[in-house]
Amino acid sequence: xxxxxxxxxxxxxxxxxxxxxxxxxxxxxxxxxxxxxxxxxxxxxxxxxxxxxxxxxxxxxxxxxxxxxxxxxxxxxxxxxxxxxxxxxxxxxxxxxxxxxxxxxxxxxxxxxxxxxxxxxxxxxxxxxxxxxxxxxxxxxxxxxxxxxxxxxxxxxxxxxxxxxxxxxxxxxxxxxxxxxxxxxxxxxxxxxxxxxxxx
Amino acid sequence: xxxxxxxxxxxxxxxxxxxxxxxxxxxxxxxxxxxxxxxxxxxxxxxxxxxxxxxxxxxxxxxxxxxxxxxxxxxxxxxxxxxxxxxxxxxxxxxxxxxxxxxxxxxxxxxxxxxxxxxxxxxxxxxxxxxxxxxxxxxxxxxxxxxxxxxxxxxxxxxxxxxxxxxxxxxxxxxxxxxxxxxxxxxxxxxxxxxxxxxxxxxxxxxxxxxxxxxxxxxxxxxxxxxxxxxxxxxxxxxxxxxxxxxxxxxxxxxxxxxxxxxxxxxxxxxxxxxxxxxxxxxxxxxxxxxxxxxxxxxxxxxxxxxxxxxxxxxxxxxxxxxxxxxxxxxxxxxxxxxxxxxxxxxxxxxxxxxxxxxxxxxxxxxxxxxxxxxxxxxxxxxxxxxxxxxxxxxxxxxxxxxxxxxxxxxxxxxxxxxxxxxxxxxxxxxxxxxxxxxxxxxxxxxxxxxxxxxxxxxxxxxxxxxxxxxxxx
Numbered sequence: 001x002x003x004x005x006x007x008x009x010x011x012x013x014x015x016x017x018x019x020x021x022x023x024x025x026x027x028x029x030x031x032x033x034x035x036x037x038x039x040x041x042x043x044x045x046x047x048x049x050x051x052x053x054x055x056x057x058x059x060x061x062x063x064x065x066x067x068x069x070x071x072x073x074x075x076x077x078x079x080x081x082x083x084x085x086x087x088x089x090x091x092x093x094x095x096x097x098x099x100x101x102x103x104x105x106x107x108x109x110x111x112x113x114x115x116x117x118x119x120x121x122x123x124x125x126x127x128x129x130x131x132x133x134x135x136x137x138x139x140x141x142x143x144x145x146x147x148x149x150x151x152x153x154x155x156x157x158x159x160x161x162x163x164x165x166x167x168x169x170x171x172x173x174x175x176x177x178x179x180x181x182x183x184x185x186x187x188x189x190x191x192x193x194x195x196x197x198x199x200x
Numbered sequence: 201x202x203x204x205x206x207x208x209x210x211x212x213x214x215x216x217x218x219x220x221x222x223x224x225x226x227x228x229x230x231x232x233x234x235x236x237x238x239x240x241x242x243x244x245x246x247x248x249x250x251x252x253x254x255x256x257x258x259x260x261x262x263x264x265x266x267x268x269x270x271x272x273x274x275x276x277x278x279x280x281x282x283x284x285x286x287x288x289x290x291x292x293x294x295x296x297x298x299x300x301x302x303x304x305x306x307x308x309x310x311x312x313x314x315x316x317x318x319x320x321x322x323x324x325x326x327x328x329x330x331x332x333x334x335x336x337x338x339x340x341x342x343x344x345x346x347x348x349x350x351x352x353x354x355x356x357x358x359x360x361x362x363x364x365x366x367x368x369x370x371x372x373x374x375x376x377x378x379x380x381x382x383x384x385x386x387x388x389x390x391x392x393x394x395x396x397x398x399x400x401x402x403x404x405x406x407x408x409x410x411x412x413x414x415x416x417x418x419x420x421x422x423x424x425x426x427x428x429x430x431x432x433x434x435x436x437x438x439x440x441x442x443x444x445x446x447x448x449x450x451x452x453x454x455x456x457x458x459x460x461x462x463x464x465x466x467x468x469x470x471x472x473x474x475x476x477x478x479x480x481x482x483x484x485x486x487x488x489x490x491x492x493x494x495x496x497x498x499x500x501x502x503x504x505x506x507x508x509x510x511x512x513x514x515x516x517x518x519x520x521x522x523x524x525x526x527x528x529x530x531x532x533x534x535x536x537x538x539x540x541x542x543x544x545x546x547x548x549x550x551x552x553x554x555x556x557x558x559x560x561x562x563x564x565x566x567x568x569x570x571x572x573x574x575x576x577x578x579x580x581x582x583x584x585x586x587x588x589x590x591x592x593x594x595x596x597x598x599x600x601x602x603x604x605x606x607x608x609x610x611x612x613x614x615x616x617x618x619x620x621x622x623x624x625x626x627x628x629x630x631x632x633x634x635x636x637x638x639x640x641x642x643x644x645x646x647x648x649x650x651x652x653x654x655x656x657x658x659x660x661x662x663x664x665x666x667x668x669x670x671x672x673x674x
Contacts, residue, residue, distance in 0.1 A: 019516055020392050020491045024630045028637070029611045033264065033277035035238035035284045037345075052637035076512075078393035081426065081491075082630060083609075084328040084342035085236065107396055107428050108328060111359075112344035167360055171220040179358040180247070182218055183350055190252075190356055193215045193226045198459060199321060199449075200228055200256060 005175040006117050009099040010144040011071030014061050015132040016045075021075060022082035023109060027091045029083075040087055041094030066139040074131055075102040079120075080109025089113040099145050101152065101162070103128055114168045117177045121145055123152065127160040134158050147173050202466025205320075205433055206364045206399045209339045209463060213322045215356055222358045228321040229338075230257040230351045231307045232294070234264060234281040235611065236326030240348035241288040249353045254293035256355060258316055259285055261298070262306045263611045267574050267601035271299050278612070292352070305577020305603045308332040308545040312416065313579050315445025319434035320463035324351055329545045329627065331422040334431030335415035336438055337463055339399065341429040362428065363397055363472035366465075368404040371479035376667035378555075379414035380547060380625070380645035382406060384485040386418075387425040388495035390475065395427025398473070401465060402432050406479045412441040413551040420546045421627050424492035433464040486658060487629045487643040488532055489520030494629070496532060498648070498660045504529035523631055524640050525619065532658055535642075538620035540571040540653035541634075542598075542646045544608040547625035548576030550583045552646045557592045559647060559665040565597030566656030572599045572614065574606040598653070610635025623652035 031043040049060045057063040073092065079102040080088060089112045092100070099119045113120045123131070134141050134156060142155045147169055150162045171177045183190075194200045203211075215224040232240075237259070244251070251257060264278040273279050289296035297303040297310055304310070308329055311317040319337035323330060326348045333340035347357045367386060387394075400422050407415060415432045422430030439457045442448050449456050483497035496502070505521070505528060508514035521528055526535065542548075542556060553573065565571045573593045575581040581603050584590055590600040607614040608626035615635025616622055622634055622641050629641040642658060651661035661667060 018519065019512070022491075022628075022630045024609075024628070024633050028632055029263075029609045030635070032235055033275070033281065033611060035281060036242060037239055047632045047637035078396070078426065081392060082328065082423075082628060084326060084330075084344055086239075086326075086344035086346060089344075104393060104396065106393070106426065108342050108344065108423075112346065115344065115346045165360060167221040171222075171358075174219065176218070176220050178346065179218060179220075179222075180346075180350055180353065183224060183354040183356050183358065184249075186215055186224060186356075187354075189215045189224075190226065190354060193213065194253070194355065197212070197226065197228055198456075199318060200226075200253065 003175040003178055006119060006172040006177065007148055008144060008146050009072065009119060010142060011098060012069055012140055013072040013074050013131065013135045013143045014067035014070035015074040015135060016061055017076070019077045020081050021079050023080055023085050023088035024082055026080065026088040027085065032085060032087050037087065037090040037094070040091035041096070044091040044095040071096055071098045072143050072145070073097045073100045074128060074135065075100065076128065077103040079105050081106035084108040086112045089116050089118055093118055101128065101131065101145070110168070114171060115178055117172065119145060119147060119164070119172055121162040121164050123160055123162055130158055130160070201470050202468040204364050204401060204465040204469040204471060205337055205431060205463050206339060206362070206401065209320055209322060210361060218358050222360050224356050225322060225359050226356050227324045227351045228256065229316060229323045231311055231323065231325035231330070232257060232259045232348065233307050233327060234261045234285045236345050237288065237348055238281065238284040239345045240326070240352060241292070243346070243349040244352055251292040251294060251352045253355045257294045257352065258311070259289050259294055259296040260304050260307055260310050261285060263605045263609065265604035266612050267604050267606050267614055270602045270604070302578050305579065306545045306548060306605055308420065309549060309576035309580060312336065312412070313577060315442050315448040318442065318448070319438060319460035324357065328423040329420050331427070331429045332416050332420040332545055334419040334422065334429050335412060337431055337434035337460065339429055339431065342423065362399045364401055365395070365398045365473040365475060366401045366403055366471040367475045367477065369402070369406040369477045369479050370404040371406070373406060373479045373482060376484055376662035377482050378645040378647065379410060379417040381482055381485045383418045383421040384487070384495045384643065385482045386477065387421065387493045388485065389477065390425055392424065392491045392493040393426045395422065395425040398427050400425070400427040400430035401471070402430060407432050408435070411551060412437055413549045416549065417546055421492070424627055434460050435464070484645065484648055484661060486532055486648065488524065488526060490523055490629055490631050492627065492629060492643065494520060498533060501529055501531050502526050533660060535658045536621065537569060537623045537642070537652050537657060539616060539622040540565070540569055540649050541607045541622055541624045541626065542649050543574030543576065543606050544626040545576065546627045547646045548574060548580065550580050552625070553584050553589050554587070556646050556650045557589045560596040560650050560654070561592055563596050563654045565653045569653050569656050571597060571653040572601055572607065574601045575603050577603045607634055609633060623649045623658060625649050
């Protein structure tokens with residue numbers, strides 16, 4: 001199962017403020033009453049995008065028409081904490097995001113996103129502040145995340161370096177982000193391991 | 201140099217190293233529930249794959265099960281999800297503890313109860329509170345749905361090895377301080393993101409003295425501290441808890457127990473980090489904000505943004521207080537509550553209900569408070585009935601419900617309404633977590649929830665119930 005390598009992601013960005021944005025915030029639990037991931041995109045950040053009583057749109061950045069075509073989400077520390085629900089990165093992917101730049105990520109969200117070919121890259125607080133200022137001043141700023149150079153470049157002179165675990169970077173650039181085939185291919189080793197475990 | 205339990209379990213379950221550098225880890229035990237598994241079975245069908253070791257996956261339903269009339273979900277989507285898991289288990293040969301089995305419950309209560317959860321094993325589930333099973337000396341963690349697919353198809357996942365942080369709590373807990381307070385205190389100290397990249401080993405006198413159920417409460421909330429898994433080394437209590445349970449090899453128990461104990465961390469094991477905490481410093485702890493690390497002692501005041509040490513911290517306190525509608529700088533005691541919830545995978549076990557039942561006799565839930573008690577499993581419910589516990593709760597004004605996740609995450613009819621404030625024994629105080637986009641959650645121990653229910657406000661259970669003599673961890 002050959003997968004497309006993910007070496008570069010380009011697009012415009014939107015900054016979502018706040019630390020510790022949890023997966024309940026990204027996709028409220030009531031939208032997980034489903035047996036497929038289809039249609040989750042429209043519910044991303046639902047409860048902060050719409051007033052719970054009036055249904056009127058809030059001033060959330062995703063409601064700002066200037067950012068309606070954004071495909072790179074920019075956030076603060078510990079993005080994606082909480083529940084392991086893959087529904088969270090699935091909803092972001094289906095909403096139209098192709099990458100997330102944040103100061104740090106919760107681990108389960110991170111792994112889930114990598115498996116969906118949505119790179120999650122880390123930048124310093126100062127660099128996040130700079131790119132936030134750039135996209136808010138000029139929403140059509142094109143951001144390019146380069147996973148080979150581990151850097152962000154923009155159309156407007158702002159450049160900075162990125163971090164991510166080497167295994168995730170390697171998985172993306174070499175087209176191994178969904179590991180299922182490689183796991184299956186090691187069937188003999190799996191069987192050997194199972195035999196060595198007393199409880200299996 | 202010796203090895204930690206984490207290293208021993210990891211090495212004994214590693215199948216190999218993958219092309220991207222991650223380990224291929226064998227998952228000895230796989231637990232599934234109705235919310236995060238249907239898509240995984242869908243992927244399996246799309247790929248034309250079978251379940252490789254169907255005897256190593258165990259299913260139950262918990263998130264969407266109503267706690268009144270369990271078997272009659274009024275919600276057609278809930279009914280569809282229950283149908284899906286039954287069909288998937290039938291089609292692929294997976295053991296399913298359904299409502300009629302008498303063994304249904306929250307997946308993290310069911311695993312230990314059945315003896316499926318065992319020391320020295322790897323356990324995965326599409327649920328972040330899988331860390332609970334670490335109480336038995338297992339390496340247990342939450343996974344996404346694509347990984348549920350990977351486990352079903354291969355019994356393995358691709359995973360980066362974690363570092364290990366040993367958290368030592370030594371000394372004596374003060375009367376009225378519970379396992380829940382210990383973990384809320386740890387999360388407060390280390391932060392909601394402090395554990396990223398780590399497995400937590402909980403060690404020291406306090407965890408040694410805890411019952412298995414108390415250890416489960418602690419390990420359960422490892423993820424709230426950012427750690428994907430947390431564990432306690434297996435000991436005589438672990439062995440005693442498991443002996444005789446259905447999925448334990450009871451015919452050859454001595455050898456099994458010896459093998460389990462051999463996984464405990466060696467005295468000279470290497471740890472990437474060590475944190476030491478004095479048990480005496482831990483007070484009954486409650487949250488005031490929208491992240492589990494926003495904890496304070498019941499005797500402290502709600503933080504004031506004016507005392508923040510950075511602009512980010514100031515903005516974060518302001519956002520939390522605006523959402524929680526709490527007054528900056530004022531005591532947390534005396535804040536009115538609307539709902540009280542005792543249950544969840546954190547605090548829905550028999551010991552939780554026994555402990556609360558000891559103190560609520562002769563008391564009444566305040567008139568304006570809706571109080572619900574929800575056993576974590578059908579077996580816990582039966583144990584409670586045998587001990588007369590539901591009558592005690594009902595007499596005090598609690599609603600006594602059937603087993604499920606209930607109001608912890610509100611995927612079932614148990615939800616907050618509007619901006620109701622809930623004193624909750626669950627694990628997350630995120631915005632909207634309990635089902636209303638403006639609902640407010642204050643996390644605390646079950647005994648503190650009971651005290652809040654009775655007084656109608658957040659209060660110090662030590663005073664209301666005169667806990668000065670009794671110690672939670674005997």
